[in-house]
Amino acid sequence: MLTGQRKTLILDILRRDGQVIAKALADDLGLSEDTIRRDLREMAAERLLKRVHGGALPLAPELPDFSARRSVSPDVKRQLGAYAAKMVRPGRTVFLDGGTTTAEIARHLPRNFAFSVVTHSPTIAGELEHHPTAEVILIGGKLYKHSMVTTGAVAMGAISQVRPDIFFLGVTAIHPVHGLSTGDFEEAAIKRHIAQCSAETYVMVTQEKLDAASPCNILPVTAVSGIVVPSGMAEVSLAPYRSARVPIFRTDD
Template identity: 70%
Template structure:
């Protein structure tokens, strides 16, 4: 088998299983583990996967600071935000996670009826300063500056007092095997707590987050109600997520969406 064929097979296994074990692949192909380890090193150098002891895992996405993330895929995030905001109904309690995608939801929220927004992000609360009909509950605690959200015991105690109708969750990565994940353990715990209190949880996911794994697990994909994604993604990119029974909402750039 040619080197490129082996590498293609390794990447197929990684997408299918969420990990690659060098010994298992070597036995399957009748090759030495050294050959497979060399392939894994080369794939890691090419930025295709992340080497770990005994094999490989999907890449962890880069974690630029909050200001830098504002410049990433702004038109896609606007379309996702408009589609998500369309779910909001009069009188509901909505929890908005921190992040640049959820900020687009805040900007697109309806202005012709009343509802309440809870958030542990001061930047999200600031987006709603001039909103005419939204009541805002700001959850406090220790500020995790990378994501501009409150975390820790103080935030947790306040979240336990509310039961949101909808939670719009942010994550740095999602993977059909490894679920939703983020870069900070306390932030992951807060997201998990909010989801446990909410009637429904939705994720806004730009393409760069698909099939990646960050260090701290939030929850399995199957535990959320739906994922908003941009239109035009290849069907095989979304098939593993659909197979988990989660609703996939594909959003057009003009703000129309379909599933």
């Protein structure tokens, strides 16, 4: 098997199993473990995966600050935001997570009927300052500046008092095996708690978040009501999630 073929196989295994065990792969292919380890070193240098003792894991996406994230895939985020906003119904309670994609949902929310928005993000609340029909409830707590959301016991307690009809969850990574994840333990706990309090949870997914894993797990992919993906996302990329029976909503549907 050629080097390029081995590397393609390694990436396929990472997507399918969420990890590569160097010894097991070497045995399966009838190659030396050193050959597989060399492939993994080269792929780690190319930022295709993360090397760990005995093998490799999916690469965790980088976590730029909130301001920097505003310039990442703005057109795709607008597309996702517009689609998600159409899922809001009159009289319902919507929980908006922090994040730049969620900000696009706030900007596209319907303006011809009343509903409530709960958020633990002051930036999301600010987006709704001039919205004519949205009642806005802002959850307080300790501000996690990287994502501009509140965390901690105060936020957790306040969230426990609401029962949102729909929660739009923000994540930094989604993987068919490792699930939904983010880069901060406290933020992951808050996100998980909001989902547990909500009737339905949906995740907006851009290409760079797909098949990656961040350090802190939020939920398995099967725990959400669906994922929303932009038009043009390759069907082969979505196949593992369909196999897991996760509902997928494309913005061109």
